[in-house]
Amino acid sequence: MREFPGMASSAAPIRRGFINEVAFAAFCQTANNNVGWPPGELTPEELVRAVSYVRSLPIRRETQGDIAADGGLAPEEIVDIDEQRRRLIWMFLFNKPAGSLLTEPTFPGCGMIDSCKGDLIASDALYEVKAGDRLFRSIDVRQLIVYGALNFIAKRFKIERLGLFNPRIGIGATMSADDLCFEISGKQSSELFSEIAAAFSSGEISR
Template sequence: MISERAFAKSFASFWQELVPLLTPRFVGLFNEAYEQALVDEAGIPLQAVPIGPGTRTDIVAEFAFWGARLLHDRGMAAGGLLDDSAIVQEASRRAFEVVQKYEGVKPDVVRPLSASELREGQALARNYASLYRACDPNAHIDFGPRFQGCGFLNAAEGDLGIDGTLVEVKTTTRKVAGKDLRQLITYLALDAAAGHHRWTYVSIFNPRRGTCHRAEAYALLLRISGGKPRVDVLGELIEFVQATEFVNNQTF
């Protein structure tokens, strides 16, 4: 069994056959043509959040995500992360857990967040408000949408659902990559395998760069698959993960 992240970054021959037009050229086009404008509370285009000296970017990104999630769950503004010590503590704990899980960092080498890292995390969390602002004011925001496992794919938890849009958060300095789109396609397939059809749009939000890219799922799959409808693309992915015998040779 593997995660959706690992699946999106591997099985190159399968992905090439499934979505042959998901090429570097298309990814470049996606970055240019599918960007959705984000603005701050003053209506000014959102700016990137610079990385400070010594910042542990992975932990700070997860701290910001969990801070934004906890603030939303409590009905609090996304910019008020450092105003609540309990949320800071819980978001920090969650961030360390995630990084330890995915990066293999041992608990005894994880230092508490520094003052500058906390401030940077707050700046990243504040940018989530700009994402909300770009949506319908009455939109239902759901952090952590869950997906049942299928075949050799583990059960998964996405980042964010806003009405019919599935949002993947990538807090990095890079632009959208092909593996990000493959990860979203994997979520759509897991959703379909469970008999659901929750997502009409897919989106990639980057609070570090201050960007958001959004596409209609059916049209995107039709384009990158070379004309196959959504149901066929997702069905082929489901069939592959159910029929393929996966052997994990990693030694623990």
């Protein structure tokens, strides 16, 4: 579903991965500080904190190589970051109940899979944010399914829907976990997640 028109950005493509990470980190700051709508422009202090956080991550969600993290941010990159942040705020915070959003939820590991962080849980929906210049891919869906399976094992969060959102292109997709699992496997989510959990524990993972 289209939520916004595609973004026009003059930021260099080699920098986009780093920019996307900073935008998401800036959004998480805003969400965790319970900032309402309209959120206002990103302050220099918030931007510095977001950049520092991204550079501290051992593994980035969207890595472009060390060159992407070098140097300061150009004016057009800051515009890109703030627009992505604004779209994320509108999508996940505007007219939503207070406390309905959890950023970077942690899922306990299982077997050969280490503990990991998702992007966000909005009410009962687990979302991954993908801000590349591309449509969603099967690997994005597999990532959601893995997180769903880890949560099924741990029973840490109430997750009934799975979704993807791309603030750069402006599109999103959400399905119930049962419907998505049935579409890709012909099985209910509980059955598929149980089988994935068994595979994690046994080490029998196929690509």
